[in-house]
Amino acid sequence: MSSNPPGSCCYKGVEHEGNSVGRVETVSDFEVYITEAKDKSKENGILILTDVIGHRFGNAQLIADSFAANGYFVFMPDLFYGDAIKMNRPDDFDIMKWLQGEYNEKKTAHTPPVVDPIVEKSIKEMREKHGVKKIGAVGYCFGAKYVVRFLKPGQIDVGYSAHPSFVEDAELEAIKGPFAISAAETDSIFPAEKRHHSEEILKKTGQPYQINLYSGVEHGFAVRGDPKNRVVQYAKESAFLQAVQWFEEHIK
Template identity: 30%
Template structure:
């Protein structure tokens, strides 16, 4: 279901500026733009969930740079992967000294302890109805008069693709556009062939969850479906670069910011089509 890189990366420094609310039965982080919202973006997060500081800071960026109201719900219902597993996976991968090898079994056990419960409790057959139900309620209420977009990362990417397969409520699509950064769990080409709502993909050349030949397959399928979407490949980037990039590495930070702009411009373009 998930790869080790889904649980690795870096924690970013910063203070989220939004607030926590209850929305359609879920806890959710919400952040507002300066002026009137031009639309709604719902972030479907990576394995670390709605409380992870990186995801909340990303929500703030979408609101500030795009002028959107952004929701980050607890789709995992308290069962996100623990943030400490980021350091644990880093320790598992270390091989520089004899001590790294001596302590490796301990870190492997801790990694399994973090990853297996997450994967079981948040498998798509269980999580998809939660995501779908939230978006249906959102479309009938907050999103009745506003365009709605889904931005999914890693674990959330699968759900974004599902939403883009034309799911409707009361004759309206649950989303008007989707964006996904380094999605995981995709069935390629099957999941992509069913897309009917435009989706923008931000993919790392070195992604371990969706490798380069599969990325090219996604490109090929979308090219045959007019208006179905786009793929941008970030060369040298690996899995998790949109959310958990090491900001001390210049090129990686730049690519994460470019992926933010990719998402914002995509939603801007497709939301304008809804409003016109």
């Protein structure tokens, strides 16, 4: 694997202050958070595929609004059919059981056979209903796997991820577009050996790639890092700017 399976670090962190300005709508059979550029332009879109805390997490919505403020139409679907993980669950919570759907009433798993159709419908909605011509996708932790899986012509044009998890070698080898990564110095899910392994795979794809390593931070810093910690806040803001610059180069 290019990154390890999710662990408890995937749902621990700090909630950020601020009020989101987007709206929640229903598309097909799932919710989506939508936020738009000031000029309402929809030519260039950002599809945000979240970590396990989901689309209603305030931190994620504030990030979505920030992409919108940079001129993008932003679409952030619920990947979990209302079964996102609440932040800072007790240590006895088993994320692998959650992935298999054991904690929700319908026993709906959170695996590619369930998540892929949500991503497919989101891309179709962005292109056909909203007229988005180019789609950049952002994947945080859990969502990074699906950015990689859909980074191909006619689906996602440009990809970016922060502290990825659960990405398979074959998925990364198959990308057909530019891909960037923000990595944490301390990360059991995407440790140095996985980062270096991913770099070797990315070299072979022939696609433009970028990997930035941020010191003094841990897995989840780009979404759930403590803003009162100056090192973490710098890394969080820098990772966001990395994504914006990546999309400016390869989309606009």
